[in-house]
Amino acid sequence: MGYLDAQAGDGGRTAFRRAEKKYKLYKQSTTHKHSSCRSRMEIPVTDLSQVIDFERIRDGDGVTRLDHSDFPVYALEGHTGFFFIPRAVPHDQQFHWIREALTVFPEPPNRTSHSAHYGPLFGLWSSATKKGVLSPTGPENGDLFVRKWEFADPGEERKQEGVVSATALLRKLRWATLGVQFDWSKRAYDISIPYRSFPPALSELATKLASPAMNGDQFRAEAAIVNFFGPDDMLGGHIDDMEADWSKPIVSISLGCKAIFLLGGETRDDPPVAMFLRSGDCVLMAGPSRRCFHGVPRIFTGCKESDLPDFSALAMGEIKENVAILDYIQQSRININIRQVF
Numbered sequence: 460m461g462y463l464d465a466q467a468g469d470g471g472r473t474a475f476r477r478a479e480k481k482y483k484l485y486k487q488s489t490t491h492k493h494s495s496c497r498s499r500m501e502i503p504v505t506d507l508s509q510v511i512d513f514e515r516i517r518d519g520d521g522v523t524r525l526d527h528s529d530f531p532v533y534a535l536e537g538h539t540g541f542f543f544i545p546r547a548v549p550h551d552q553q554f555h556w557i558r559e560a561l562t563v564f565p566e567p568p569n570r571t572s573h574s575a576h577y578g579p580l581f582g583l584w585s586s587a588t589k590k591g592v593l594s595p596t597g598p599e600n601g602d603l604f605v606r607k608w609e610f611a612d613p614g615e616e617r618k619q620e621g622v623v624s625a626t627a628l629l630r631k632l633r634w635a636t637l638g639v640q641f642d643w644s645k646r647a648y649d650i651s652i653p654y655r656s657f658p659p660a661l662s663e664l665a666t667k668l669a670s671p672a673m674n675g676d677q678f679r680a681e682a683a684i685v686n687f688f689g690p691d692d693m694l695g696g697h698i699d700d701m702e703a704d705w706s707k708p709i710v711s712i713s714l715g716c717k718a719i720f721l722l723g724g725e726t727r728d729d730p731p732v733a734m735f736l737r738s739g740d741c742v743l744m745a746g747p748s749r750r751c752f753h754g755v756p757r758i759f760t761g762c763k764e765s766d767l768p769d770f771s772a773l774a775m776g777e778i779k780e781n782v783a784i785l786d787y788i789q790q791s792r793i794n795i796n797i798r799q800v801f
């Protein structure tokens with residue numbers, strides 16, 4: 460939850476941090492700052508042999524397929540309460556949720572990673588597709604937090620100073636929150652912050668997907684964090700501990716480029732297991748697994764390794780917007796992380 464780019468800060472002393480270092484992306488363009496020849500740094504080749512691939516389960520992966528009537532579900536040995544549902548969201552629905560995540564979910568009153576700086580921003584996606592700009596509409600010397608910012612079409616910006624391109628803001632968007640909003644300063648959910656009720660179709664999907672972890676009960680989707688990952692982003696190891704009832708699962712849906720997910724234990728000293736997450740995959744973390752460190756050290760955005768489904772049929776000959784969505788998702792991953800809060 461908002462731990463994008465976070466580093467554990469223990470310099471590799473814990474097993475979790477060592478796994479993050481093992482799987483993270485090392486940049487190709489880095490050069491030796493102090494070497495006279497400025498030779499290219501050797502790019503370490505990531506050893507992926509220990510990464511569990513739920514599309515190619517091997518003996519010794521410690522994976523069990525469960526009897527569940529609606530869809531295939533896997534459990535992981537030694538991780539009670541963790542469930543993996545491969546390709547839980549069908550192809551065309553994936554594109555629908557990617558579109559929602561980009562065009563609807565970042566709209567106020569939902570907060571985003573830009574809210575603290577700019578206040579409520581309406582129309583980020585539509586402005587980005589028009590190459591628009593964000594400019595201040597408030598008083599010239601106004602305090603940043605009372606100043607209003609609005610998107611304008613290119614060339615129509617009211618002031619040159621402080622103008623930011625919508626495309627840059629979209630690229631920098633790291634998260635948006637759905638349903639009940641979270642107050643980061645109080646580190647708590649706050650129902651007094653204005654919010655829109657949870658999107659009904661997403662709630663229905665979450666309830667269906669959560670069922671393997673609910674023991675016959677019904678999951679209620681009340682809040683979600685939508686994480687946006689670019690090629691260099693990672694989500695540092697963390698535990699989501701702000702919800703009242705930890706027996707209820709977190710329902711985590713992956714969209715877009717493939718990623719590596721690390722599932723550790725209750726301390727960072729427990730060595731995590733690594734697995735691939737692909738577009739449409741769903742992870743459930745309930746019971747004991749709810750208390751475990753987890754994170755995403757790597758996104759694979761290259762077209763050969765992203766394992767992105769072929770959405771091009773949906774974008775071809777279609778509205779321009781679909782083409783822009785396709786462009787975005789080819790370099791990105793979106794995670795919808797759904798919680799029952801109360």
Ligand code: OGA
Binds near residue numbers: 684711755
């Ligand atoms: C989170 C989280 C995992 C993911 O948002 O808390 O753990 O797969 N996300 O992005």
Ligand code: MN
Binds near residue numbers: 460699753
């Ligand atoms: Mn989490």
